[in-house]
Amino acid sequence: MQEKWNQFVYYLCEAKKNGVEEPEYHSMIEAQLQLLGWMKYKNEICHKPNLSIGNNGHIQPDILIQKDDKKQFVIEVKRPLHTQIAKDRDQLVSYMRQLKLKAGIYIGERIEIFYDQPDSENAVSVLTIPLELDNKRGARFVELFSKERFSKETIVQFCEERIKELRHQESLNTIKDHLINEAQEQITEGMKMYLMEKYGNTFTEGDIVGMLTSLTFTATPKNGQPPLSVTTTATTYQKQFSDTPKSKHPHDKTQYAINGGPLLGKRRFVYQLVTIYIKEHSTATFSELEKVFNPALQGSLGVIRSVNYIREKGIEEKRYFMKDDELLCSADGIPFAVCSQWGIGNTPKIVNLAKQLGYVITTSSETYALDSVNPPKEEIIACVLTRNANAKGLFNINTQSLTVLKGSTINPQHLDKLRPEAKQKRESLIADYAEFRGEELVVVKDAVFKSPSGAAVFCVGGSSNGWIDWRDEKNNELNIYRK
Numbered sequence: 001m002q003e004k005w006n007q008f009v010y011y012l013c014e015a016k017k018n019g020v021e022e023p024e025y026h027s028m029i030e031a032q033l034q035l036l037g038w039m040k041y042k043n044e045i046c047h048k049p050n051l052s053i054g055n056n057g058h059i060q061p062d063i064l065i066q067k068d069d070k071k072q073f074v075i076e077v078k079r080p081l082h083t084q085i086a087k088d089r090d091q092l093v094s095y096m097r098q099l100k101l102k103a104g105i106y107i108g109e110r111i112e113i114f115y116d117q118p119d120s121e122n123a124v125s126v127l128t129i130p131l132e133l134d135n136k137r138g139a140r141f142v143e144l145f146s147k148e149r150f151s152k153e154t155i156v157q158f159c160e161e162r163i164k165e166l167r168h169q170e171s172l173n174t175i176k177d178h179l180i181n182e183a184q185e186q187i188t189e190g191m192k193m194y195l196m197e198k199y200g201n202t203f204t205e206g207d208i209v210g211m212l213t214s215l216t217f218t219a220t221p222k223n224g225q226p227p228l229s230v231t232t233t234a235t236t237y238q239k240q241f242s243d244t245p246k247s248k249h250p251h252d253k254t255q256y257a258i259n260g261g262p263l264l265g266k267r268r269f270v271y272q273l274v275t276i277y278i279k280e281h282s283t284a285t286f287s288e289l290e291k292v293f294n295p296a297l298q299g300s301l302g303v304i305r306s307v308n309y310i311r312e313k314g315i316e317e318k319r320y321f322m323k324d325d326e327l328l329c330s331a332d333g334i335p336f337a338v339c340s341q342w343g344i345g346n347t348p349k350i351v352n353l354a355k356q357l358g359y360v361i362t363t364s365s366e367t368y369a370l371d372s373v374n375p376p377k378e379e380i381i382a383c384v385l386t387r388n389a390n391a392k393g394l395f396n397i398n399t400q401s402l403t404v405l406k407g408s409t410i411n412p413q414h415l416d417k418l419r420p421e422a423k424q425k426r427e428s429l430i431a432d433y434a435e436f437r438g439e440e441l442v443v444v445k446d447a448v449f450k451s452p453s454g455a456a457v458f459c460v461g462g463s464s465n466g467w468i469d470w471r472d473e474k475n476n477e478l479n480i481y482r483k
Contacts, residue, residue, distance in 0.1 A: 001139040001140075001142045001143050002134065002136075002138075002139045004035065004036075004139075004142045004146075005133075005134075005135065005138035005139045005141065005142045006133045006134065006138075007032075007035055008032050008035050008036065008138075008142060009032075009131055009132070009133065009135075009138055010133065011028050011031075011032060012025075012028065012029070012032065012080065012107075012131050013131050013132065013133070015028055015080050016080035016081065016109070016131055019079075019080070019081050020079065020080065021079055022077060022078060022079040022082075025077065025079050025080055026047075026062060026063075026077045029063065029075070029077060029107055030045050030047060030063060033045050033063075033065070036142065036145055036146045036147060037146055037147030037148055038065055038147050043066060043069070044065060044066050044067060044147070045063065045065060046063065046064040046065070046066060047063065048060050048061070048062060048063075049061065049064050051064075051099070053098050059094075059095060059098055059099075061074045061075070061076070061095040061099075062074075062075055062076055062077040063075035063077065064099075067147070067150070071099050071100075071101060072101070072150065072152065073101055073103045073104060073105060073145070073155075074092070074095045074096060074099060074101055074104050074105070075104070075105045075106075075107060076088060076091055076092035076095070076104065076105070076106050076107070077107055077108065078106070078107070078108030078109070079108065080108060080109055080131065081109065082108045082109055083109065084106065084108060084109065084110075084112075085287060086285075086286070086287035087287075088106060088108070089106070089114070089123075089125075092104045092105075092106055092114060092123075093114060093116065093122070093123040096114070096116050096123065097116060101116070102115060102116050102152060102155065102156055102159070103115060103116075103152070103155045103156075103159070104116075104123070105145075109131070110128055110129060110130050110131060111128070111129040111131070111138075111141065112125055112127070112128045112129070113125070113126050113127040113128075113141070113144075113159075114126070115155075115156075115159035115162075115163070117159070117160075117163065117312075120308075120312060121308050122306075122308050122309070122312065124159070124163060124166075124312060126158075126159045126162040126163060126166070127140070127141070127162060129141055144158060166313065167313060167314035170300075170313050170314060170315055171314065171316075173300040173301075174300075174301070174315065174316055174319060188212055191212060192205075192208055192209060192212060195208045195212075196208060205421070253364075253482065253483060254266075254347075254363050254364055255269070255363065255364035255482070255483065256269040256351065256361055256362070256363055256364075257361070257362045257363075258272060258273060258276060258354065258359050258360070258361060259359055259360050260360065260362070262480075263364050264480050265479045265480055265482050266342035266343070266347045267321075267340045267341075267342050267479065268476075268477075268479065268480040269342075269347075269350075270303070270338060270339070270340075270342055270347075270350055271321055271326070271338045271340075273350065273354050273359070274289075274293060274303070274304060274328065274338045275328065275338075276359075277289075277292065277293075277357065278328060278330070282331060283331045284330060284331055285330055285331055285332040285334075286306060286330035286332060286334040286336060288330075289304060289330055289336075290302075290304065292353075292357075293353070297346065297349045297350055297353060298339050298341065298342070298346055298350075299341075299345075299346055301315065301319055301320075301339045301341055302339060303338065303339055303350065304328075304336050304337070304338055304339070305320065305336060305337060305339070306334050306335065306336045307322075307327065307335045307336060307337060310322070310337060318340075319339060319340060319341055320337035320338065320339055320340055321337050321338050321340055322337050325475075326338075364483060379396070379397040379398060380394050380395070380396055380397070381394070381395040381397060381472050381478070381481060382394060382395075382472065382473055383395050383402070383452075383470045383471060383472050383473075383478060384470070384471055385455075385456060385459050385460070385466075385469050385470050385471070387456075387459075387460055387464070387469050388410075388411040388415075388459070388460045388461055388462075389408070389409060389410045389411050389459040389460060390408065390409045391404055391405075391408035391409070391410060391443070391455075391459040392404075392405045392407070392408050393405055393408070393452075393455060393470060395452060395470065395472075395478055395481065397481050397483075400450075400451060400452075400482070400483060401448060401449060401450055401451070402448075402449050402451065402452045402454075402455040402466065402470065402478075403446050403447065403448045403449070403455075404433075404443055404446065404447045404449070404455050404458060404459060405443065405446055406443055406444060406445050406446050407442065407443065408442070408443040408459065409440045409441060409442050409443075410430075410434060410441050410442075410443060410458065410459040410460075410461070411441070411459065411460055411461035412436070412439075412440070412441040412461075413461055414426065414461050414462065415460070415461050415462025415463070416462075417462055417463060418461065418462045418463065422457065426457065426458060426461070429447065429458055430458075432447075433445055433447040433458075451466060452466030452467050452469075452470045452478050453465060453466035453467065454466070455470070456469045456470060466478065467479040467482055
């Protein structure tokens, strides 16, 4: 199969080198299809057939492949130096659906197989093959689309299996991105648990945590990107309950403001940037927006993705701003979401884009330098937490502290995964600040915590990211106020 692929693709590679135009390329593709056993004189390779659709309609696909006068698959052709756009895909899918064909092939600067999955709004790209010799995917293409082996059932089976593979790989990529972006806590906590199990009888947890803080771990992608160094700090539960000044956090906490607006964390900054842009460019289609917000700026997830794409690929929706009031819509009616996965590796790219688009971007370091001359007045944000509790709080933007207000009800139970030290700390806080009234555990006097996470653990009864679980009156995460 590999040799037959090389024969099939050789002249297409030459056409790309020479920059031939579409008509000549079209003829070459039809000639190469005969290497796969399809015969033009038997009416198996149909050149721009004029096909009747419905009562008065007609379509004319570039190439239609038939077997025993039955339609098998359709091909959309573009010149080899063309760059595929959404319109090309839409045209191919339109032909597939009007001809009731599950498979379609795009041949231009590459070869790409599309599959019209049942009960799906959009067709799925299941295999992309570059125009090059000795490509293993090319051998698979020859195996699937050679006349002697071709069957619609085999194609459907292959495409369904590929979709499962793609979703599986997307999940792995999501985990990898999460590891790189959140390696600080994940590596530290994982190593601590392992070392406690192995050496817990010899060393205390404090000994092990102290040792870990002296080490630097590195998460290194294999795609040539520079490694991400991670210096460990104290464990999550210690940070949540600590009443002592915090050690310097290795995460970049820079906030960004657009055109003099409020300072926002990385995730909300990107969301606001996209929102402002589409308001200023109300006629932009989704494909045009994708060209501006190139997927590569974020990484494997993309800056923006259509809702259909996210769900068809099986991507975890929490990786995007997917709430009803967060979804955006392009001028051509495509609902889409903005990615929420931003860290020190990819945020500078989107900041540079914002500046190129003409927006004035200021950072928290610049703003706080000015504030040191004129210290800001105390700013208080009312907030609520509803996970395992019904708590009200006041968040101080300047000190980053949070007060759980008297009258809040909190979880009377400790969650299973709460560590003994954290459980003991919470029991002490409950004794000082809360009491049972019937079956409810009610806060009887205001309780001040160094951070939203410490307050959240007190209310929830277990590990909690207070920057996410506490919400302001507009249902925004407190992350947008984080310094």
